[in-house]
Amino acid sequence: MSDWTAFGRVDADGTVYVKTADGERVVGSWQAGAPEEGLAHFARRFADLVTEVDLTEARLNSGAADAGHSLTTIRRIRGSLAEAHVVGDIDALAARLDKLATVAEEKAGEARAARDAARVEALARKTALVEEAEQLAAEATGWKSAGDRLKEILDEWKSIRGVDKKTDGELWKRFATARDGFTRRRGAHFATLDSQRKQAQSVKEELVGEAEKLKESTDWAATANQLKELMAQWKAAPRASKEAEQKLWERFRAAQDEFFTRRSEVFSARDNEQRANLERKQALIAEAEALDIDGDPKGAQARLRDIQAQWHEAGRVPREAAAGLERRMRAIDDKVREVMDSAWRRTTPSDNPLLAQMRAQVAEAEERLTRAQAAGDARRVKEAEQALASKRQFLQFAEQAS
Numbered sequence: 001m002s003d004w005t006a007f008g009r010v011d012a013d014g015t016v017y018v019k020t021a022d023g024e025r026v027v028g029s030w031q032a033g034a035p036e037e038g039l040a041h042f043a044r045r046f047a048d049l050v051t052e053v054d055l056t057e058a059r060l061n062s063g064a065a066d067a068g069h070s071l072t073t074i075r076r077i078r079g080s081l082a083e084a085h086v087v088g089d090i091d092a093l094a095a096r097l098d099k100l101a102t103v104a105e106e107k108a109g110e111a112r113a114a115r116d117a118a119r120v121e122a123l124a125r126k127t128a129l130v131e132e133a134e135q136l137a138a139e140a141t142g143w144k145s146a147g148d149r150l151k152e153i154l155d156e157w158k159s160i161r162g163v164d165k166k167t168d169g170e171l172w173k174r175f176a177t178a179r180d181g182f183t184r185r186r187g188a189h190f191a192t193l194d195s196q197r198k199q200a201q202s203v204k205e206e207l208v209g210e211a212e213k214l215k216e217s218t219d220w221a222a223t224a225n226q227l228k229e230l231m232a233q234w235k236a237a238p239r240a241s242k243e244a245e246q247k248l249w250e251r252f253r254a255a256q257d258e259f260f261t262r263r264s265e266v267f268s269a270r271d272n273e274q275r276a277n278l279e280r281k282q283a284l285i286a287e288a289e290a291l292d293i294d295g296d297p298k299g300a301q302a303r304l305r306d307i308q309a310q311w312h313e314a315g316r317v318p319r320e321a322a323a324g325l326e327r328r329m330r331a332i333d334d335k336v337r338e339v340m341d342s343a344w345r346r347t348t349p350s351d352n353p354l355l356a357q358m359r360a361q362v363a364e365a366e367e368r369l370t371r372a373q374a375a376g377d378a379r380r381v382k383e384a385e386q387a388l389a390s391k392r393q394f395l396q397f398a399e400q401a402s
């Protein structure tokens with residue numbers, strides 16, 4: 001304070017002067033007491049200016065204040081010094097303020113450049129968001145992910161500052177248009193999809209109806225092929241709504257399962273029956289192959305005829321085994337005929353007991369056919385007819401040969 005008072009004086013009539021490089025100038029009048037008190041009063045005013053400059057400089061250097069605002073304050077104080085009613089080193093304070101003004105101008109320039117860069121970046125970001133939204137609106141088909149992304153774009157948009165009002169309004173208009181366009185296109189897609197799903201539901205209801213009609217069928221091969229074709233049509237048809245698709249599929253699958261379960265049960269029973277028939281025919285073959293044809297041809301022939309009758313009554317065997325069994329039985333039959341032919345050549349027709357036996361077998365086969373016809377068993381009738389035809393043919397050959 002004493003140094004600052006050294007830059008002033010009070011004359012005899014109480015006028016207060018401040019000393020500057022340009023000379024003295026009047027800053028006020030002091031009539032209230034001693035001259036020293038007057039100088040101290042005006043020095044305190046100068047101290048207030050210095051304090052304000054200190055604060056401005058500190059805030060400017062720390063970055064706490066806007067450089068532009070600091071520059072305005074510095075220029076205000078600097079401009080007031082020429083007429084300030086203070087006592088102190090005005091020249092030094094003016095020089096200090098000039099330096100601070102230079103620093104503030106640099107910082108204000110940097111701040112303006114930063115704001116300009118931020119504005120450019122903000123504009124670029126919002127423009128990119130708008131362009132992305134427009135692309136989604138025009139091309140996206142992943143409706144949920146695209147809708148979620150548009151929401152994210154909106155949230156990001158709200159966080160971006162610094163674009164001038166006019167430009168921001170134009171960009172917002174483009175974004176809103178894109179979002180509305182996407183909403184309309186998505187709505188149209190789902191409306192079309194809903195229509196397609198209703199059509200698909202109608203098609204699949206018809207397929208289910210056809211499958212349910214077939215589930216009681218016993219025409220195993222034809223029905224299995226029909227159900228496979230229905231399955232192919234099911235896979236080729238569009239999907240109905242999730243709930244309808246699941247219910248229809250359960251009905252469709254249930255109809256298939258019912259048919260194929262019954263078919264499996266029937267086939268299993270048939271397979272069991274055929275395996276039992278196979279065991280029976282294998283035993284008959286073994287017995288036939290053990291006959292003493294050379295030693296007792298007549299007895300072998302008679303027993304073979306009994307075995308053949310039991311053979312035909314035994315029923316069907318698995319397909320893979322049938323041919324082999326038939327070949328073995330024919331081989332035995334051929335050998336018996338061979339031996340008997342040799343015997344016929346050695347006897348007269350009237351004395352040939354084999355012819356008599358064959359005529360008896362034909363008569364027996366005719367009776368068996370009659371019984372089968374009376375029983376109404378189509379399978380037995382067919383087998384009896386085949387056996388009778390075979391025996392008659394053998395008898396005819398034997399009579400001609402004799």
